[in-house]
Amino acid sequence: MKLQVRHKTTYRFDPPTRSMVQSLRLTPSAFEGQQINAWDITCDAGDCPVETGSSFTEGAGDHIMTVSVRGEVTEFTVTVTGEVETSDCSGVVKGLRDKVPPLAYLRQTTASWPNAVLKDLARDTLIDLGTAGVLQQAHALSKATSDALDFLPGETEASTSAAEAIGIGKGVCQDFTHVLIGMARASDIPARYVTGYLLSGSDGSAHEASHAWAELYVAGLGWVGFDAANECCPDERYIRLGSGFDAIDAAPIRGISVGEVDQEMLEELLVDVAVTQMQQ
Structure with a gap:
């Protein structure tokens, strides 16, 4: 399938930042499930020049691009456009240049840390599976996550943890992913957070935002994706796009600003994502 992407992110600051450095994880991963036909990333900071720094592929196989801006920045825009050809690999990530040991992804973070409710849910989910393999266990944990949460935007925030989301019983793809990762790690299954784009949901409806899902490691098979929010494998x-321990670690755009900067300076954040299918 040929997919076309346009992703525009705009940050507006009041008062202006004095300078900033951004790390962009916005280039699609290189593996058997997808091929980049065209891809372009542009950054604009108004009258302030944008300097492109290092560009490299890090240990988890993600492509990182760094940019910096000097001067008083009132608005910073990152625009991504491109075309990617994808194929269905049943969620299995084949051929990704990944040098991070899977066991590293057993480490819990604040976002994924499982409370007693999550630990009990994971245990109860797997207890009836007996000697089932890790792949079957992973599918069961993903299904349990889908059953435990209702997809409802506006009920959680970017800082909501897996424990908080399971208590609310509602959330968005980030919450579903953190819950699944927390339960998987609590069950000794390495799991990581993945960011990317989605053409449409499981019901065929258009998906107008960047997306997130989990990948769990299955010995002999490798990393396998699970989108609990849509009850399917990618x-x-x-x-x-890329992966990390949680949403913060895997964020497509991360940065620091120089000067007396705090969250109140970010007056507005605008994100516009469009993914469309191209005619074959």
């Missing part, structure tokens, strides 16, 4: 509708 297929040709998905474009994979």
